[in-house]
Amino acid sequence: MRDVAIIGVGVTKFGELWDKSFRNLISEAGAKAIIDSGISGKEIDALYVGSMSAGRFVGQEHVGALVADCSGFSHMHIPSIRVESACASGGLAVRQGYFSVASGMNDVVVVGGVEKMTDVIGSEATDTLATGLDQEWEAFFGATLPGIYAMIATKHMHDYGTTREQLAQVAVKNHANGALNPYAQFKRPISIESVLNAPFAAYPLGMLDCSPVSDGAATVILCAAEKAKDYTSKPVKIIGSGQASDTLALHGRKDICTFESTVHAANMAYKHAKIEPKNIDVAEVHDCFTIAEILAIEDLGFVKKGDGGKAIESKITTLDGEKPVNTSGGLKAKGHPVGATGVAQIAEIVMQLRGDADQRQVKDANIGLAHNVGASGASSVVHILEAI
Amino acid sequence: MADGAVPRFWREIPQRYNLIGNQCGACDRIYFPPRESCPYCRRKSMGNMKEIKLGSKGKVVTYTIIYVAPEPFEGQAPYPIAIIELDEGPRVTAQIVDCELEDVKIGMRVQSTFRKIQEDGYIGAIHYGYKFKPLEVKG
Numbered sequence: 001m002r003d004v005a006i007i008g009v010g011v012t013k014f015g016e017l018w019d020k021s022f023r024n025l026i027s028e029a030g031a032k033a034i035i036d037s038g039i040s041g042k043e044i045d046a047l048y049v050g051s052m053s054a055g056r057f058v059g060q061e062h063v064g065a066l067v068a069d070c071s072g073f074s075h076m077h078i079p080s081i082r083v084e085s086a087c088a089s090g091g092l093a094v095r096q097g098y099f100s101v102a103s104g105m106n107d108v109v110v111v112g113g114v115e116k117m118t119d120v121i122g123s124e125a126t127d128t129l130a131t132g133l134d135q136e137w138e139a140f141f142g143a144t145l146p147g148i149y150a151m152i153a154t155k156h157m158h159d160y161g162t163t164r165e166q167l168a169q170v171a172v173k174n175h176a177n178g179a180l181n182p183y184a185q186f187k188r189p190i191s192i193e194s195v196l197n198a199p200f201a202a203y204p205l206g207m208l209d210c211s212p213v214s215d216g217a218a219t220v221i222l223c224a225a226e227k228a229k230d231y232t233s234k235p236v237k238i239i240g241s242g243q244a245s246d247t248l249a250l251h252g253r254k255d256i257c258t259f260e261s262t263v264h265a266a267n268m269a270y271k272h273a274k275i276e277p278k279n280i281d282v283a284e285v286h287d288c289f290t291i292a293e294i295l296a297i298e299d300l301g302f303v304k305k306g307d308g309g310k311a312i313e314s315k316i317t318t319l320d321g322e323k324p325v326n327t328s329g330g331l332k333a334k335g336h337p338v339g340a341t342g343v344a345q346i347a348e349i350v351m352q353l354r355g356d357a358d359q360r361q362v363k364d365a366n367i368g369l370a371h372n373v374g375a376s377g378a379s380s381v382v383h384i385l386e387a388i
Numbered sequence: 389m390a391d392g393a394v395p396r397f398w399r400e401i402p403q404r405y406n407l408i409g410n411q412c413g414a415c416d417r418i419y420f421p422p423r424e425s426c427p428y429c430r431r432k433s434m435g436n437m438k439e440i441k442l443g444s445k446g447k448v449v450t451y452t453i454i455y456v457a458p459e460p461f462e463g464q465a466p467y468p469i470a471i472i473e474l475d476e477g478p479r480v481t482a483q484i485v486d487c488e489l490e491d492v493k494i495g496m497r498v499q500s501t502f503r504k505i506q507e508d509g510y511i512g513a514i515h516y517g518y519k520f521k522p523l524e525v526k527g
Contacts, residue, residue: 123458123459126456126458127458127459130458136400136421137421137480137481138481139458140505140506140515140517141469141481141482141483141505141517141519142454142457142458142460142461142464142467142469142483142505142506143454143469143481144454144456144457144458146456147452147454147469148452150452150453151450151451151452151469151470151471152450153452154450154451154452154494155449155450155494158450158494199455200453200455200456200466201455201456202452202453202454202455202456203452203453203455203466204452205452249481250471250481251449251471251479251480251481252479256449256450256471
């Protein structure tokens with residue numbers, strides 16, 4: 001296996017983008033990444049696209065071919081592959097693209113992620129997100145995705161004394177970061193009180209504990225590391241990649257408060273990169289709900305199991321803390337177009353490691369981690385990147 | 389989740405109406421819903437999985453109260469959903485009924501009850517299954 005570098009990134013604005021279609025979004029992110037990378041376009045060996053549910057959100061399957069077509073590559077007949085792992089589709093698309101370059105089969109690949117979620121009404125979006133749950137044994141009985149995460153929160157509060165205020169502080173921190181990100185859906189800081197006073201989605205999670213329904217796309221260009229300097233002066237190397245699975249239903253797991261898929265994916269990535277959690281300078285983690293960020297920093301090994309709430313309270317994970325988490329605003333404030341999220345996380349880490357993150361730049365960031373979760377933790381993907 | 393052909397719901401009736409699970413003949417582990425084979429014993433369990441009717445009692449492992457409900461459940465919101473550990477070991481996700489919202493607690497004893505779960509619009513099939521209610525203490 002050979003080394004792989006990221007030579008370009010492109011993201012669209014995230015939000016309720018009523019004037020942009022699925023095709024507009026992925027083409028825009030792709031074009032931005034190609035321009036950023038310095039490739040002409042002729043070098044591209046393959047396309048990978050993460051999309052959770054184009055079929056339900058925009059009534060369109062055959063997404064691989066569609067993206068090749070709308071991005072202007074159909075006449076070149078470039079192979080194009082759609083990747084799906086619920087909300088981890090984007091992260092998994094990066095991992096598939098990584099394999100194809102690391103194996104030597106391809107030299108340059110484009111990995112995009114996209115979701116257009118606001119062409120359906122809110123309840124249809126909620127139902128579609130719930131397809132990442134166990135349809136027969138969770139959703140059939142009236143469980144929703146926020147409801148499943150809410151059950152994790154209830155248990156975490158019961159077992160470890162985590163408070164609703166600590167959960168709220170995740171949202172407050174991520175909205176503060178989002179306010180510094182020009183691509184974020186929400187660019188307004190919020191207070192703990194507004195999070196606590198918001199109507200419940202699923203007790204104990206209020207509406208401001210939840211990431212929004214969003215449109216958006218992100219793209220990264222992967223290249224064999226030995227050729228990366230031909231295109232860019234600031235390549236970023238993928239030094240670790242991990243992926244793991246778990247039971248589809250939350251009730252199938254021994255420990256409700258641990259995503260074993262994250263633990264295993266992270267261990268795989270740390271071992272691959274030959275580093276430990278303490279070596280991570282900046283991280284983008286999957287905060288689809290506030291409780292999810294608390295779980296993530298525990299399962300990734302940043303803090304001990306059960307200490308996540310206290311860690312948020314002691315501000316370890318703020319922009320100027322010792323372990324900045326979700327500098328982009330995270331899914332919570334940047335937005336969560338599900339298929340795009342995993343790729344956008346990688347794009348944010350690349351910007352941080354290149355020193356291109358402007359107002360939200362973490363000082364001396366050399367090693368970064370991206371963590372992408374499928375629905376309620378039945379799949380996780382972790383990548384570790386390093387500035388070359 | 390609603391709209392669709394009936395077989396999808398019909399084939400799960402034994403499990404959803406009567407909590408029918410199965411047990412591995414090699415290691416005695418109990419599964420709900422039933423599995424084709426035991427993930428731990430694999431080929432030793434093939435053809436050796438025995439149907440078993442689970443009891444109705446269990447306890448709440450964790451819970452939530454759903455305020456923003458999927459369309460078929462909108463009329464029921466807010467309603468509690470819990471993970472229940474049956475006394476035989478398997479865990480299920482189900483609604484808690486016949487009590488106040490604030491009465492639902494981690495560790496509370498519950499028993500299954502046969503109820504309507506959702507319906508497929510006004511003219512479609514009505515789907516039944518298990519919900520759980522506080523355990524009635526007799527005597």
